[in-house]
Amino acid sequence: FNHAFIYRWHRVIDFLKLHYVLSQRSEQYWRDNREASSIPSSLQALLEDWKHMPPSDIDFASQLDIFRAPSYQYVLYGMGFKTNFAAAKHTLDNSELANKFFDLRQQEQQKLSIRLPKHRELIDKIHQYGFMEI
Numbered sequence: 001f002n003h004a005f006i007y008r009w010h011r012v013i014d015f016l017k018l019h020y021v022l023s024q025r026s027e028q029y030w031r032d033n034r035e036a037s038s039i040p041s042s043l044q045a046l047l048e049d050w051k052h053m054p055p056s057d058i059d060f061a062s063q064l065d066i067f068r069a070p071s072y073q074y075v076l077y078g079m080g081f082k083t084n085f086a087a088a089k090h091t092l093d094n095s096e097l098a099n100k101f102f103d104l105r106q107q108e109q110q111k112l113s114i115r116l117p118k119h120r121e122l123i124d125k126i127h128q129y130g131f132m133e134i
Helices: 002-022 028-033 041-050 069-078 085-091 094-115 119-129
Strands: none
Touching: 002 028, 002 041, 002 069, 041 069
16 A cells, blocks of 8 residues: 555656646746756656657556556647657657567566465465455
């Protein structure tokens, strides 16, 4: 639960911070929020990627993400962010996207498998306590 909550919290921060980063307002408050040092590294990496390709579901490794690619697209392009779509055709092909997707899925699988009990442990607990009714 804690891991899931912290993960979601950081993704919410990224999404909210995106609004500040893309703002063109000139007041000091807004300029301060555009400073690279105030931008989470996870958002910085995504913004760098999105210069060359639009946000996609591959950018979000977990189903725990509250804001998915369409939400980021609305904010990015609604606030004037520019993606070089011509460069995207030449920099990524389907095999690169597939490899990125499979790598993310493997990372997620490894995280989940750590949290699961070993087969024998599960059988022993079922034997000891039986199945619990919900």
